[in-house]
Each structure stands twice: as structure tokens, then as C-alpha cells.
Amino acid sequence: MVFLRVNNIKKSFDEKKVLDGVFMEVYKGERVIIKGPNGVGKTTLLKIIAGIILPDEGSIDFLVKPQISFQFQNVVFFPWLSMMENLELFVRDKEILKNLIEYFSLRDFFHLYPSEISGGYQQIFSFVRALSIPHNLLILDEPFKSLDPERKKRVKEVLKDHLKDRKITLLMVSHQEEEEREIADRIFNLA
Numbered sequence: 001m002v003f004l005r006v007n008n009i010k011k012s013f014d015e016k017k018v019l020d021g022v023f024m025e026v027y028k029g030e031r032v033i034i035k036g037p038n039g040v041g042k043t044t045l046l047k048i049i050a051g052i053i054l055p056d057e058g059s060i061d062f063l064v065k066p067q068i069s070f071q072f073q074n075v076v077f078f079p080w081l082s083m084m085e086n087l088e089l090f091v092r093d094k095e096i097l098k099n100l101i102e103y104f105s106l107r108d109f110f111h112l113y114p115s116e117i118s119g120g121y122q123q124i125f126s127f128v129r130a131l132s133i134p135h136n137l138l139i140l141d142e143p144f145k146s147l148d149p150e151r152k153k154r155v156k157e158v159l160k161d162h163l164k165d166r167k168i169t170l171l172m173v174s175h176q177e178e179e180e181r182e183i184a185d186r187i188f189n190l191a
């Protein structure tokens with residue numbers, strides 16, 4: 001069953017053509033990795049799919065009502081709120097959140113502000129937040145980028161476990177072949 005169709009998407013920024021007629025069909029429950037060189041428009045495509053930015057031409061057609069959770073490449077938290085307050089703002093699935101907090105030992109960071117924790121831990125918080133927001137379409141933009149090998153392994157295990165037995169459609173940007181082999185049903189090359 002088709003989940004979404006990317007239909008002839010075109011997008012330019014300041015006269016610079018970034019996406020020039022992208023077509024893609026994604027099935028319900030499919031895990032698609034989007035790859036391509038820096039600057040080719042992977043993040044732009046994800047943001048258009050999520051409705052964050054509008055295309056110049058073309059459409060995103062959902063054949064299943066989407067419930068989207070998006071982990072951005074550049075981690076976004078409100079700087080004036082503690083990590084706990086940042087999580088509390090969005091998270092509704094308390095059970096998933098509780099398990100992930102224990103698994104990644106995040107409790108010690110709760111009272112700290114985003115600027116007081118490392119980039120790697122900010123990324124883990126961002127991943128935990130994405131998984132704890134109800135979704136049938138999970139969009140992850142380079143979720144393992146600033147993680148050390150041990151944290152990366154753990155995040156990947158959690159992701160695989162989360163996707164197992166759930167009909168979640170995954171769109172994930174990655175530059176790593178190992179992730180592609182482990183997680184993807186299909187690679188979409190935007191080059």
C-alpha cells in the first residue's frame with residue numbers, strides 16, 4: 001500500500017535550482033534511506049514532505065493520513081528551557097520516553113539547559129524526543145552524525161527495535177553504507 005507520493009517536486013533558493021522534478025513513491029512501513037552528496041537537497045526534500053517548507057512546483061500526496069515525527073539535522077531546542085521542560089513540551093508517549101531515558105541514562109541532564117550539554121547528547125535527546133512523539137512517518141535527518149561509536153551503536157539498536165513489529169514508515173538521510181544495509185529496505189539516491 002502506497003503511503004506517500006512525491007510528485008514532480010521543484011524547489012529553488014535565490015534562483016539556485018535545488019530540486020528539479022523529484023518523483024518518489026513510498027510504501028506503508030517501508031524504510032527508505034535518502035542519500036546524495038552535500039547540498040543536493042536531501043534536507044529540503046524532507047522538509048517539503050513534512051510541510052515545513054513549500055515547493056515551487058509539484059505536490060506531496062499522502063494516501064495514508066500522516067502523523068509525522070521529525071528529527072532535524074541541526075538539533076532544535078528552546079534555549080531558555082531545561083532539557084526536561086523541552087521534552088515535556090512535545091512528548092505524549094510517556095512509556096517510550098521513560099524507557100529511553102533509562103536506557104540512555106539521561107536523568108542527570110534533566111535540569112541542564114541545551115547549551116550546557118554536549119552536541120552528541122543533544123542529538124540523543126533529539127532522537128528520544130522524535131521517538132516519543134506519536135507517529136506513523138518517522139523522518140530522521142542524519143541521526144547518528146555526532147555520536148561516538150558506542151552511542152551510535154545504541155541509538156541504532158533502539159531505532160531497529162522501535163521499528164520492529166510497528167508499521168512505521170521511515171525516511172532517513174544517511175551517508176553511511178553500514179546504516180543503509182542494516183536499516184534500509186531501499187536506498188533513494190538524490191544525486
Ligand SMILES: Nc1ncnc2c1ncn2[C@@H]1O[C@H](COP(=O)(O)OP(=O)(O)OP(=O)(O)O)[C@@H](O)[C@H]1O
Pocket residue numbers: 013014018036037038039040041042043044045073
Ligand atoms: N532556506 C534556505 N535559503 C537559501 N538556501 C537554502 C535554504 N535551505 C537550503 N538552501 C540551499 O539549498 C541547497 C540544498 O540544501 P540541503 O540542506 O537540502 O542539502 P543536503 O543535501 O541536505 O546537504 P547536506 O548533506 O550537507 O546536509 C544548499 O545549497 C543550501 O545552501
